[in-house]
Amino acid sequence: MIKWIFVSIIVLVLFVASSFILEIDLSRIGGSTLRRIIIFNNQPNEFSISCSDGNSTETCSSYYPTNIEFEDDSPTTSCPEYFRWIHEDLKPWKNTGITREMVERGKNISHIRLVIVNGKAYIEKHGKVFQTRDMFTIWGILQLLRLYPGKIPDLEIMFQCGDKTVVSKKDFQEPQISPPPVFHYCGNEHSYDIVFPDWTFWGWAELNIRPWETTLHNIQEGNKIVKWKDRIPYAFWKGNPKVSYVRGELGKCNATENHDWNARIYGIQWQNEKANHFENAKLENQCTFRYKIYTEGATWSVSEKYIIACDSMTMFIEPKYYDFFTRNMLPLQHYWPISIRNMCEEIKYAVDWGNSHLHIAEAIGQRGTKYVVENLKMKFVYDYMFHLLNEYAKLMKFKPIIPTEAVETCAESMVCSVRGLKKRLFVESIVTSPSETPPCTIPPPYTPQTLKEFLQHKQNLLNQVKTRTINIKE
Numbered sequence: 001m002i003k004w005i006f007v008s009i010i011v012l013v014l015f016v017a018s019s020f021i022l023e024i025d026l027s028r029i030g031g032s033t034l035r036r037i038i039i040f041n042n043q044p045n046e047f048s049i050s051c052s053d054g055n056s057t058e059t060c061s062s063y064y065p066t067n068i069e070f071e072d073d074s075p076t077t078s079c080p081e082y083f084r085w086i087h088e089d090l091k092p093w094k095n096t097g098i099t100r101e102m103v104e105r106g107k108n109i110s111h112i113r114l115v116i117v118n119g120k121a122y123i124e125k126h127g128k129v130f131q132t133r134d135m136f137t138i139w140g141i142l143q144l145l146r147l148y149p150g151k152i153p154d155l156e157i158m159f160q161c162g163d164k165t166v167v168s169k170k171d172f173q174e175p176q177i178s179p180p181p182v183f184h185y186c187g188n189e190h191s192y193d194i195v196f197p198d199w200t201f202w203g204w205a206e207l208n209i210r211p212w213e214t215t216l217h218n219i220q221e222g223n224k225i226v227k228w229k230d231r232i233p234y235a236f237w238k239g240n241p242k243v244s245y246v247r248g249e250l251g252k253c254n255a256t257e258n259h260d261w262n263a264r265i266y267g268i269q270w271q272n273e274k275a276n277h278f279e280n281a282k283l284e285n286q287c288t289f290r291y292k293i294y295t296e297g298a299t300w301s302v303s304e305k306y307i308i309a310c311d312s313m314t315m316f317i318e319p320k321y322y323d324f325f326t327r328n329m330l331p332l333q334h335y336w337p338i339s340i341r342n343m344c345e346e347i348k349y350a351v352d353w354g355n356s357h358l359h360i361a362e363a364i365g366q367r368g369t370k371y372v373v374e375n376l377k378m379k380f381v382y383d384y385m386f387h388l389l390n391e392y393a394k395l396m397k398f399k400p401i402i403p404t405e406a407v408e409t410c411a412e413s414m415v416c417s418v419r420g421l422k423k424r425l426f427v428e429s430i431v432t433s434p435s436e437t438p439p440c441t442i443p444p445p446y447t448p449q450t451l452k453e454f455l456q457h458k459q460n461l462l463n464q465v466k467t468r469t470i471n472i473k474e
Helices: 002-017 081-093 100-104 133-147 212-223 245-253 270-275 303-308 343-356 358-375 378-395 411-415 420-429 448-466
Strands: 112-117 120-125 155-159 182-184 232-239 263-267 289-294 313-317 336-338 407-409
Touching: 081 378, 100 155, 112 133, 120 133, 133 378, 133 411, 133 420, 155 378, 212 303, 212 358, 212 378, 232 343, 245 263, 245 343, 263 289, 263 343, 289 303, 289 343, 289 358, 303 358, 313 343, 313 358, 336 343, 336 448, 343 358, 407 411, 411 420
Parallel strands: 155 182, 232 263, 232 289, 289 313, 313 336
Antiparallel strands: 112 120, 112 155, 120 407
């Protein structure tokens, strides 16, 4: 009796004094069951997660808000222009809608089925995924549900967690056959894959890469170490050269005793890096060159955003794939394009040109970094997910059903079932309270004419580099 009177007094005092939500673990006071007391007032609230022991699976929260309403006069912002591509990615189903039969045809080429019903997520796994891509992708979606509780409609999607695109356009040339809607990290001009933010925005445990917000901050701090004009005047690339033909060819551009292509190429052996606790692979320490190279791996590479964030002028080696945010980036404005055919010669020319036009080269690098910093805030990443899923749900012509083999998944069940670095990355990237502001306002779709003009403008800029008739004012 005395201990419960004591707890009641604590609760009363905290109710008066606290302007935050507090979580008290009563299991140490009495009984083995974890009990939570939530105390709040009218101030913004934060909801933390506590596990009853170091590695047990918690049941899903019963106290986190299930709905959020925004005031009519809540401040709204416009979404970045790349949100327009949501409409383009969903265009194959604009006239037909999305049926259950279409979704089921994507099962054999997907790793995950995600079902959201009444704001809760249910996961059905279809196959083994490389490393923990599926885990951190699911985690990201759960954070979206926590950021906008009650605002994600009931839906059912298939998700592919591999590198290569899986819905080829050539397989669906007949108008009576609609492609299966499959979500994926990247797309290309030959596929119908629906592009979605990749898992590394919430961390990459196997390579000790922290969530995007933290990593970007560290890279920006690293940018301050060496002033741009004092950086090493060559093009830098560091990565695994064995995952693609282009990367293998890039290695031939390295400096030799007989020739210098102005490139400094470094291969990585990830097992060795792991043994050294990744001390030589820290992203924030790789911003000491004036120029950095982005080249694709098996398909697109998650390294792209980290490379662009360095303030260095980024060289894109003729990408064949795109992720969700890069399609509005422009050559000579945000990056310098390099062709695969004459890779070494073009890298040398770009470095020589940049070193002869230092202010322009620096400006290109800074605009690329500014694009990433301003357009890839985590709020915008979540807003992209929000609008993509909402637009997808509008096309659905069936009611989602929770599969018998699906498992309800929530932040508690994920955090409390892992240890070590995975747990730390989850805790670091968790959304602790609903958003105080509504999602940004999605721009309208491109018209055929505006899309044609944008793509033509992009091609004209590429042609300037191809013909070496570059027209940029100092």
